[in-house]
Amino acid sequence: MKYNETLALRVAERLMHIADGEEKLMFNGLVFMVNGKMCLGVSKDGMMVRLDPGTLENLSDKDGWEQMVMGGRPMKGYISVSEDVLSRNDELDFWVKLALDFNPFAKASRKKK
Numbered sequence: 001m002k003y004n005e006t007l008a009l010r011v012a013e014r015l016m017h018i019a020d021g022e023e024k025l026m027f028n029g030l031v032f033m034v035n036g037k038m039c040l041g042v043s044k045d046g047m048m049v050r051l052d053p054g055t056l057e058n059l060s061d062k063d064g065w066e067q068m069v070m071g072g073r074p075m076k077g078y079i080s081v082s083e084d085v086l087s088r089n090d091e092l093d094f095w096v097k098l099a100l101d102f103n104p105f106a107k108a109s110r111k112k113k
Contacts, residue, residue, distance in 0.1 A: 003029040008042040037108045046083045052102045053077045
């Protein structure tokens with residue numbers, strides 16, 4: 001199944017003001033790059049958020065998110081937020097802001113030669 005196009009449009013609306021933003025099809029979803037760095041991603045059932053790993057303990061009161069795991073190992077600084085939580089605009093805005101706030105400090109992946 002394709003990524004959630006409705007959610008992707010809602011995320012894109014929130015990133016329209018960013019000059020160095022782009023969308024890429026990756027990981028069976030749509031990834032939003034900001035300043036050449038992965039920032040957010042939309043899948044069929046939710047959204048990937050790249051954030052400061054130190055903020056995870058501050059999110060204990062928030063519902064609908066979990067640490068992303070790849071190959072059985074937690075992905076430091078990446079979480080998945082459930083589509084159910086993101087139906088409310090204030091919740092979507094919260095998660096998008098977390099990703100955008102961290103973006104200037106995130107490391108860009110190495111360019112392939």
